[in-house]
Amino acid sequence: MKSTLTEFLRPARAEDVPALMALRTEAESWLGSKGTDQWSDPETGAKAITKWRASIDEGRAWVVEGESGAILATVSRGPVDRDFWTDDDHPESALYLYKLIVGRSAAGRRLGERIVDWMSRLAEAEGRDWVRIDTWRSNSGLHSYYERLGFTHVRTEAPSHRRSGWLAQRPVRVLSLPEMPLVVGRPAGGGNRRPGTVPGSRGPSVGQESGTPAEG
Numbered sequence: 001m002k003s004t005l006t007e008f009l010r011p012a013r014a015e016d017v018p019a020l021m022a023l024r025t026e027a028e029s030w031l032g033s034k035g036t037d038q039w040s041d042p043e044t045g046a047k048a049i050t051k052w053r054a055s056i057d058e059g060r061a062w063v064v065e066g067e068s069g070a071i072l073a074t075v076s077r078g079p080v081d082r083d084f085w086t087d088d089d090h091p092e093s094a095l096y097l098y099k100l101i102v103g104r105s106a107a108g109r110r111l112g113e114r115i116v117d118w119m120s121r122l123a124e125a126e127g128r129d130w131v132r133i134d135t136w137r138s139n140s141g142l143h144s145y146y147e148r149l150g151f152t153h154v155r156t157e158a159p160s161h162r163r164s165g166w167l168a169q170r171p172v173r174v175l176s177l178p179e180m181p182l183v184v185g186r187p188a189g190g191g192n193r194r195p196g197t198v199p200g201s202r203g204p205s206v207g208q209e210s211g212t213p214a215e216g
Helices: 014-033 046-057 111-125 140-148
Strands: 008-011 061-065 071-078 094-102 130-136 152-156 164-171
Touching: 014 046, 014 061, 014 071, 014 094, 046 061, 071 111, 094 111, 111 130, 130 140, 140 152, 140 164
Parallel strands: 094 130
Antiparallel strands: 008 061, 061 071, 071 094, 130 164, 152 164
16 A cells, blocks of 8 residues: 555535446456346346436535546435334434445455545544444445444344345444545645545554455
């Protein structure tokens, strides 16, 4: 890892959709090579674009941009999914993370972990207790990845019309890489700075793992 971190977060824009779809297509191929059927469905086309445009219009989608301007990763937040989380889960206590994808060109930068940490800081700033995810039930490799980041499996739901349903959560103050925060907006002069829009507080560290998360 180079000493000066130049990646930064920004809200996704409509013109980012082709780059986002390219990230997803790459992730589908990579997931297939790992033996998982995640995203092997018709949503790759117009339906996926429509959903992404809605997330962008609602301010829920973010991208990580590199120093060259290339989009390296993306993540979205969204409403509680009532197919999975119930009133007994106190849904308002959590931020719900969706569509975390890191491009293969960014392998080794630990972007997956750093994005999850940023979402944890955001959730804490909003007074929430948890970051929650649901992943495809069949993707055991992704389950293990999140468990290494400090997520705890809550339960698995299996509604007949959904292929996701492995539910997990992590306390907001647990951070994987507190010394490597992502920033919002391009750092002045290309240097590194602490995040300005969410707290930069350090949390307990967990085991580190490099990889390419691809989240549904």
